[in-house]
Amino acid sequence: MSETGIKADWIAVDWGTSNLRCYAMSRSGTVLAQASSPKGMGQLAREDFEPALLELIGPWLAGPTDVIACGMVGSRQGWVEAPYSTAPCPVLPDQVVMPPCDDPRLKVRVISGVQQIKPNHDVMRGEETQIAGFLSLNKDWDGVVCLPGTHTKWVHISANEIISFRTFMTGEMFNLLSQNSVLKHSVGGAGWDDLAFAEGLELAMSRPETLAANLFSIRAADLLTDQTPHQARAKLSGLLIGAELAASKPYWLGQNVCVLGADGLSKIYTDALQAQAVPVTQTDGTRMTLAGLTAAHAHVKETV
Amino acid sequence: MSETGIKADWIAVDWGTSNLRCYAMSRSGTVLAQASSPKGMGQLAREDFEPALLELIGPWLAGPTDVIACGMVGSRQGWVEAPYSTAPCPVLPDQVVMPPCDDPRLKVRVISGVQQIKPNHDVMRGEETQIAGFLSLNKDWDGVVCLPGTHTKWVHISANEIISFRTFMTGEMFNLLSQNSVLKHSVGGAGWDDLAFAEGLELAMSRPETLAANLFSIRAADLLTDQTPHQARAKLSGLLIGAELAASKPYWLGQNVCVLGADGLSKIYTDALQAQAVPVTQTDGTRMTLAGLTAAHAHVKETV
The missing domain is CATH 3.30.420.310 (2-keto-3-deoxy-galactonokinase, C-terminal domain)
Structure with missing residues (x-):
């Protein structure tokens, strides 16, 4: 599915339970190419993640390349556990987790999900990135984001922080x-x-x-x-x-x-x-995922 | 599973979606033998019902024998459609439906279920027989019967009638x-x-x-x-x-x-x-099913 000849400045990855979606990004943040497969987190053992990723993004790699991933790839059953931030917290974490890779061209970073202890236990992985995308395009927006899906989330946002949420x-x-x-x-x-x-x-x-x-x-x-x-x-x-x-x-x-x-x-x-x-x-949703991964990529470059 | 040598005065049958349960009954209403199989209504075509029944009750037949059945066997996808009574109505219907049988020893009667049009649409098949059993042992009982299960029913009973119910x-x-x-x-x-x-x-x-x-x-x-x-x-x-x-x-x-x-x-x-x-x-539940089929058998003998 990958188009040959295209080289990515960096690569955005949305890796959920059921699907893997990759985007070759230009320096200016446009999508040069995209590829997807049904190799979601749910069916991969730890050693399967790097090959599944390379299968899609290999043709886009010209040298060491940043890969920013969000979603269930960072869960305990995923490639590497990216510990949850705890709400109330900034939408994007200051820290990202890097899984070990055999291919020296891969510089993969996985975005943490968010947990909530009070008033009720709750968790999200991936939605925080979509919300970060929305906020990057709508500066200082306060309100409630509803993310309908298999597990719909309602998220109260104020001053660029996740205040509380419910699934x-x-x-x-x-x-x-x-x-x-x-x-x-x-x-x-x-x-x-x-x-x-x-x-x-x-x-x-x-x-x-x-x-x-x-x-x-x-x-x-x-x-x-x-x-x-x-x-x-x-x-x-x-x-x-x-x-x-x-x-x-x-x-x-x-x-x-x-x-x-x-x-x-x-x-x-x-x-x-x-x-x-x-x-x-x-x-x-897809546009916000990309905007969020773009914001996370910029954020990582600033903080690492 | 059937015991040989036992001859039934009549046979009680609880035939649901997932299971077929048969009881060889004595004239005085005691259980002489019982047999069951997973040949529920859900997996039988119309022509499969008589063989599935004979497989269990054949050894109990000494001659023409009354068989009284309740449950999903009387649904549109069952052996024979036994049209619903409409609540409010007596717990046991005055009419029963007889499926055609090839074996001349079988005199099968299927008990109708109950439907409700107002205040909401609802249906039952089998529970009416259990309630009839309870009422046969508790004359003139008024109140509400709750029948927990896959589809729990709440049934308001007064003066031996089903007044209303909800699933x-x-x-x-x-x-x-x-x-x-x-x-x-x-x-x-x-x-x-x-x-x-x-x-x-x-x-x-x-x-x-x-x-x-x-x-x-x-x-x-x-x-x-x-x-x-x-x-x-x-x-x-x-x-x-x-x-x-x-x-x-x-x-x-x-x-x-x-x-x-x-x-x-x-x-x-x-x-x-x-x-x-x-x-x-x-x-x-099982005791009430048997009591209900016994009441239905007596009722049929009176009215047929």
Whole structure:
């Protein structure tokens, strides 16, 4: 997938549980080339990381090259454990961790994640880099960043610090319930129904205590009415996102919110928050990851 | 598994999605023999039902024999569709459905499930028979029956009728989250911790809107504290059952409750309800299934 002939000034790496994504960067911060593989942290032993990386970035190396990586690559099960910063803390850590490399051209640095002890235990790895990217493009922005995904994060930002954050398993719950539970017989395809979503959202936000009961109603409505699979899918999504918005209300109520992530899901969150009269901006996840890795690269050059 | 030499007066059958359980009954209603197989409705095509049944009950047949069956065997994907009664309705239907059988000794009758249209769509198949069993042993009992399981049911009973009911996916959610989600790394074994369960239960009941946030905290607490796998397992169970009790409050508050099901899980529900000062009795699921099939057999003989 790599394009030959291109040499990177430095290399940005987004290395999550399921995927490895690499970007050859110019000195001015533009993307010269990109490559990706399914060699995520989740399936690699410690000795597999360097070969997996070289497979993608080898053609871009002209000599010793900085590689800045974020994500689960820095977890205990990853290439090298990059100890968590503890919130409240600056978005980007002052220290980065360098895994040992056999190839002398590689100067790899892994960005630390963030942990929180109070008011509840929580962890992030990768999202701090996306937030750093957003802040590098929006100086002195204060407010709450919502990062929708498998594990959605809500992060309170003030004065370039992560003040507090909370993780919701909404995306994973949606996948499990729609693919592995009895609801799989009722929820189908990729279709959507705005009205069914709005009904689920409203029900879960106004009566969050009824969630456990409302899920099976999707199955029963399929058996007893002419509910369509895409209505069922949107209803399930509305119920789960509504439950999340009910629980995350202390984060978004009266706040300036930025929804940061992939387009489709971010749009759903943005619309739901705007319906609650919350001022929301929406920004692209991949672009913020790159901006964050760029900010981290500059930061490392200053501090190392 | 069947014992030879025993001839049944009639045969009781509990035929669910995952298992087939058969009982050779005497005229006086005692169990002469029992046999089971994993040939549940979920894996059988229509033509497979009669052979699966004969495999277990064949040795018990001395001539034409009544067979009374309850459960998913009567669903649209089952042996024969036994149309739902519509709540409010008597616990046992006046009509039963007879699937066509090739073996002339078989006189099979399948008990209808119950559907509900208002106030919400819901369905049951099998639980109505267990409730009929409980009522046959507790004449004129009024109150609420809770049947914990993969899909827990709460059923309001008055004057031998099912007034209303509601299904909760609590058991299935517990299985999915503990076995298939990121929590599988934190939740382990079959261990238990009463204090962790109580914490989860209390948190979910007092602040049900925080459920979506509290689930991931189990993972984070595993990464950042010395939380044990059995504490995580009990905490998850407490959160999910707490969410169910918050949602089912209109059913149990100020009511006389019977918890009907398998011993371990029923005990957890019973303890949790008693902690809310609810008067609870607990009764065994298998015994009630047999009592219900016995009541249905007598009912059929009266009405056919």
